[in-house]
Amino acid sequence: MVQERARELNRIQKVLEGANIKLSSVVSEIDGKSSRDMLTMLAAGCNDAKAMANKARRQMRKKIPQLEEALHGFMGEHQRLMLDSMLKHIDFLESHILLLDKEIHEKMEPVSEQITLIDSIPGIGERSAQVIIAEIGTNMNQFPSAAHLASWAGICPGNNESAGKPAREAIF
Structure with missing residues (x-):
């Protein structure tokens, strides 16, 4: 779901590019609170770049002139519909990510x-620690040595050589 959320943010970026809106060139996070407010206004049909730029919070308020310039563009009705749908999908994914995070924490x-x-x-x-525990458990007695555990996990370094020379991997 986290990966799907990232893909949806990329789709939003593509819709914005199609509308000649360069928000990502000014903001560091397209999914930040200020950006989200501006995107919601765009999806609702707002064309007033000044009003959208005024949604900037904290440090981003210093960038209001750049935001106004970046938010000038033309977003058609279809693009607005797609943007609104994508924002709702991100909300859905975020709520489920929180639900699953809570479940993982409890387990x-x-x-x-x-x-x-x-x-x-x-x-x-x-998160990585949780995955490690989920994959190998907490009973290390099943592994005779640390090398056996590393081998089972597939993280053993390889020594691929032939006639004393390192083997090159094929690049496809």
């Missing part, structure tokens, strides 16, 4: 201590 509560330990490894976040 992982019994192993929260192990998740915290794995999360303390640099480069591994809470």
